[in-house]
Amino acid sequence: MxxxxxxxxxxxxxxxxxxxxxxxxxxxxxxxxxxxxxxxxxxxxxxxxxxxxxxxxxxxxxxxxxxxxxxxxxxxxxxxxxxxFDLASLENQLFSLNSVCNTTAYPFAISLGRFDGRKEAFYPLKNQQSTLFAFVVNGAFELEGRLLHAKDGLALWNTPQIELEALSNQAIIVTVELMNEQR
Structure with a gap:
């Protein structure tokens, strides 16, 4: 083992x-x-x-x-x-894991998405003072004008929402929004 x-x-x-x-x-x-x-x-x-x-x-x-x-x-x-979570619920959208948790007391929000090529999504931050970290598990994405490949990460702050576009099929991304008290 x-x-x-x-x-x-x-x-x-x-x-x-x-x-x-x-x-x-x-x-x-x-x-x-x-x-x-x-x-x-x-x-x-x-x-x-x-x-x-x-x-x-x-x-x-x-x-x-x-x-x-x-x-x-x-x-x-x-x-x-x-x-x-049901993997089908991740198709072509960012799915909030916090929405299926028993508590909303976490000072962060985790979302996952699996996208077909050229599919887009928007993620409105819960708090404009939050910091958002995105990590590409598989494939490639354009995130706020930046090209990200598998195992790339990007942190963003002072933005009300993010826009992403999958550049490959079966592209998987994880986002973590840290609420303002975590900065």
Whole structure:
């Protein structure tokens, strides 16, 4: 079994999104959370915690996206939340994962989208003071006049909305809007 240890130096919300395969997350209370494609874990974690992430497959590689969003120590109580989503709901639009969460108390909003070539989308920021980070998982996009390929990221601020266009088929993008108190 392959394992990566994620060291969380500051209190954070940790999000784990499997891209291929399954990833097992061993939470601070020793609970093992098994995540498959079509799920994301949002986990509040205190500072100075190590999270083991394991690949349950002997001979297969997995890939996953990990996003850490710093928060204050008081916000890290409770367990992680697994949010399942239907991949069809991502077709040619940005789908807000927060819309299917049990709580809207997060100081950030995560959206995913899978686009056919030449399809466009707009994302109005919830707060004009927010910072938005976009990460291309697969394919290519033009985002606010900038060309982004797979594994490229871009941060934007002081903008009321973003416009994106997929430049390839099956292009996948993740956006994270950090509300103004996170800047």
């Amino acid at each position: 392959q394992e990566v240890k994620l060291v969380v130096e500051e209190a954070s919300y940790i999000s784990i999104l499997p891209i291929t395969g399954q990833v097992n997350v061993i939470e601070p209370d020793a609970t093992v959370t098994k995540l498959d494609v079509g799920e994301i874990l949002i986990l509040p974690v205190a500072s100075q915690v190590t999270l083991p992430l394991t690949n349950p497959y002997e001979a297969e590689e997995i890939t996953f996206l990990h996003v850490s969003i710093k928060t204050n120590e008081a916000a890290v109580s409770g367990h992680g939340q697994v949010v399942a």
